[in-house]
Amino acid sequence: MNRLALVATILLASPSAAAWGQGSPRDEAAVRQVLEDYRAANYPLDTAKLNAIHSPTVFAVDGGVASRDRQSLVKSLHGQLTGSGKGFRFTALDIGEIRFPSATTAIALATWEGELPGRPPLKGIWLVVLGKHGSRWLLDAWSSATPAK
Secondary structure, eight states: OOHHHHHHHHHHHSHHHHTTOOOOHHHHHHHHHHHHHHHHHBTTBOHHHHHHHEEEEEEEEETTEEEOSHHHHHHHHHHHHSSTTOOOEEEEEEEEEEEEEETTEEEEEEEEEEEOTTSOOEEEEEEEEEEEETTEEEEEEEEEEOOOO
């Protein structure tokens, strides 16, 4: 687990996180939908959907590779998910705790499982920060990591 995910786990489990509140049922459902849309956009790869659910200034760390904006993130994901010997596919996404430190910010923690041709099944943790942009929730920052072997 990377440090960001560890810090998020500690923050979400802390007593002060309870004061952040749960958000409205509508906002929680919208946040969950964005996370499911991300999973669905990965296989088969849907770059239009990936662009639509990330903010232009998203910061993401995926497998140790950092992307500092939407364009570089989608390009990186495209490189990881297509081509010879590639083709990662989510097999499960378990969205756990979602907290709302403000009316326009949500923090979610999820675990995932996936397949990559020729490799044993993968499991990991996904920490996500979403922002409300107008009436839409978008991915503003996230980190995904697999446990060290």
